[in-house]
Every structure is written in structure tokens, then in C-alpha cells.
Amino acid sequence: MSDDPPSKDDTEFATRAIHAGQRPDPETGAVMTPIYASSTFAQDGPGDHRGYEYSRTGNPTRTALEDNLASLEGGEYGRAFASGMAAINTVLNLLEAGDHVVVGEDVYGGTHRLFTEVYADYDLRFSFVDTTDPDAVAEAVTPATELLWIETPTNPLLQVIDLDAMAEVAEAADALLAVDNTFATPALQRPLEYGADIVAHSLTKYLGGHSDVVGGALITDDQELDERLGFYQNSVGATPDPFACFLVLRGTKTLPVRMERHSENARTLAAWLEDHPAIERVYYPGLESHPQHELAARQMDAFGGMVSFELDGSLEATERLVSGTEVFTLAESLGGVESLLEQPATMTHAAVPREQRLEAGVTDGLVRVSVGLEAIEDLRADLAGAIDAALDR
Ligand SMILES: *Cc1c(COP(=O)(O)O)cnc(C)c1O
Numbered sequence: 001m002s003d004d005p006p007s008k009d010d011t012e013f014a015t016r017a018i019h020a021g022q023r024p025d026p027e028t029g030a031v032m033t034p035i036y037a038s039s040t041f042a043q044d045g046p047g048d049h050r051g052y053e054y055s056r057t058g059n060p061t062r063t064a065l066e067d068n069l070a071s072l073e074g075g076e077y078g079r080a081f082a083s084g085m086a087a088i089n090t091v092l093n094l095l096e097a098g099d100h101v102v103v104g105e106d107v108y109g110g111t112h113r114l115f116t117e118v119y120a121d122y123d124l125r126f127s128f129v130d131t132t133d134p135d136a137v138a139e140a141v142t143p144a145t146e147l148l149w150i151e152t153p154t155n156p157l158l159q160v161i162d163l164d165a166m167a168e169v170a171e172a173a174d175a176l177l178a179v180d181n182t183f184a185t186p187a188l189q190r191p192l193e194y195g196a197d198i199v200a201h202s203l204t205k206y207l208g209g210h211s212d213v214v215g216g217a218l219i220t221d222d223q224e225l226d227e228r229l230g231f232y233q234n235s236v237g238a239t240p241d242p243f244a245c246f247l248v249l250r251g252t253k254t255l256p257v258r259m260e261r262h263s264e265n266a267r268t269l270a271a272w273l274e275d276h277p278a279i280e281r282v283y284y285p286g287l288e289s290h291p292q293h294e295l296a297a298r299q300m301d302a303f304g305g306m307v308s309f310e311l312d313g314s315l316e317a318t319e320r321l322v323s324g325t326e327v328f329t330l331a332e333s334l335g336g337v338e339s340l341l342e343q344p345a346t347m348t349h350a351a352v353p354r355e356q357r358l359e360a361g362v363t364d365g366l367v368r369v370s371v372g373l374e375a376i377e378d379l380r381a382d383l384a385g386a387i388d389a390a391l392d393r
Helices: 013-019 060-073 082-093 109-123 134-140 163-172 223-236 242-252 253-274 293-299 317-323 354-359 377-389
Strands: 076-079 100-104 126-127 145-151 175-180 198-202 214-218 281-284 307-311 340-342 364-372
Touching: 013 060, 013 253, 013 340, 060 076, 060 214, 060 242, 076 223, 076 242, 082 175, 082 198, 082 214, 082 223, 100 109, 109 126, 109 145, 126 134, 145 163, 163 175, 163 198, 214 223, 214 293, 253 281, 253 307, 253 377, 293 340, 307 317, 317 377
Parallel strands: 100 126, 100 145, 145 175, 175 198
Antiparallel strands: 076 214, 198 214, 281 307, 307 364, 340 364
């Protein structure tokens, strides 16, 4: 066996998911990367170390994860963080007072909060725009624009944003394009291929994949940018511990297999919901009725595990629906092996004023589902029963 882990160029995605960044431990032969639970590392002489000095700055378990994630996104450099928000925060650290950021209007709520309630106080300016409309994005650009921040598919309405078009706008504006790829994962979509400068992740979701760890990551192809991100990673110190890194590495090994089944289950469930008489509307990029279905088919290898739908019923009926399932668990978050559901109006989007929420399409009857890996028959029967009970049919 060679000493070097397979590089990003010479093996397929599923092989890299298991091997990239990892090799048997040179000391013991341990096949899995050990959890290097050490805060500090012995030096052979002052300043003469073997690549590691102190675990905030770098840790071998974290390096294995960072190299693995970089390889999966098709990038050269990966950085892991203590949470998705810590990763996103680090991108904002690149900016200076007075800089302007163009942001997708339905980005993750925590991202919205970080931008408007933390960084607005540091004199960064944000314009929230409909990123399904590249002209609107281009019009929002000002001479001070340094960053374009997008997510695709979006949450909870699963709109698909054209990565090629966003890269064009960012380039014309001489701004960085950062894409939060948490919903799609690199198994389905690799934004660097479309010209993104930075890919951000909440590892808490599909990459960890088992709802047992919180983490984040940034991946880039640009060495200078990576060095700046690394400076803030170390200076701010929101780094993950080696056990968290080990858990995420365990998750990424099965990412391609999980995403295939998540996508298959979600597509089956979405098609069934679309034909259900009590369901007014289904949002899933894999359905032909989805307004950006063709773009999604071009840009993504499969359509992912997130489905949203609108019950033809009141806020109260919808509360009964999400409280009435047995296989689906009522909870926020997503991306684990287990199916979850939630009501955005009363949960993830409760802080958004009702008028504004309705205008954005987040209606009282909207339900968001993270479709897990359980048997599809059980998932369908569970939702069917909860819908009937909610509507007293
Ligand atoms: C969960 C999530 C985040 C935040 O990640 P944490 O790990 O919870 O800090 C950011 N973006 C998206 C799209 C998410 O779903």
C-alpha cells in the first residue's frame, strides 16, 4: 500500500469518500484514523515539530477530515470548524467595515441572524435578494460588494439557484462567490466546478449523517484564500475536537450510498404527496412540476432528501399533522438516517413576522420533511395516517 492517500484526481467519488485523507496509522497500522486526543505535541527541538504543535492550530484527526472534505468537493484545501455557523462566520471575517454582501433572501435562519444581528453592527452591509433571478442579483451589486452568499436548494421551499449564473455575476463584480452546499452535499453538487470560490457546510447534517455531531467546514481551491481562512480559524478558535472529526469521517464514508437512498425515498414520497387529494402543493426539485426541475437536473446528480409540502388545512390542522406521526420524528434539523418533519411557520421560521412569512411562501400549512433511510412503505403509511387524522377524515 502506498504511503499517500489517494489524491482527488485518481479515484471515483465513492472511493474517495472512504479513503481520501486517510491511510493506515504509520505507527500501529490502525486502519481507521485514530482520535488524536492530545492538546499538544512533543517537539524534537524548539520549533522543530512534526507538523503539529497545538490542537487548535492543527490535529491529525482534523487534518484527515479536512483532506477528505476537500477531496469530495473537488477542492485543494479544507478547513473544519466547531459548527456550520463557525464556518460561515469565518467567511465574514474576510470582510472589512463598509463592505457590502449580496445574500439569497431565503438563506438558513442562523446565517440571516449572523449577518443582520451580528455583522450589521460591524458596519457590513447586506442586500437580501431573490437569487433565482440573476438580473436581480446583478442589480443588487454595488462598488462595495465583496461577497455573494447563496444556498441551493434553498430552505424550506427548495428553490434551485443557477450556479453558473451566480459565478458570472460574482466575477463581473470582482466579488467572492460562497455557496452553502449543506442541502445538496458534494455527492450531488460540487459548486467549485461552477466557479464558486468557497463552499461552506454544516457537517451536522448529511455529511455527519447520523444526527450525533455538530460541525462545519469551508473548502476552496485558492491557496491564498485558504491561508486567510486558516488564519481566522486559528485566531478565532472555533475548531472541532478530534472526536467530532472522527464522527464526521465515519459519516462521509457512506455519504454516496446514503444520498442515493435519501434521494430515492424523497422522490417516491414527493410523487405520492403530489397525487394526494389533501395536499395542495409539493416542493421537490426532482418533480417535473418544480419550476427549476431542468436546472436541477443539469446541476445536480440527484435531487436530495428534502421535501416540503402544503397541507390543504389550517395552522392547527398542520400542527396536528406534524404531531401525529410515529416513524417521522417532530424535530428541527435534517440530514440524518432518521426521518424528521417540522412546521416552518411555528418552528424554524417562527421568528419571521406572519405577513413577511406568507409573502415568502411559508404558509400555515407548509410542512418540511427530511426523508430518512427507513423503508419507504413505512414512511408513506405514517404520513398517510397523520394526514387523515389531522383532517379528521
Ligand atoms: C444547519 C445549517 C447551518 C448551520 O450549521 P450548524 O452546524 O447548525 O451551525 C447552515 N446552513 C444550512 C443550510 C444549514 O442547514
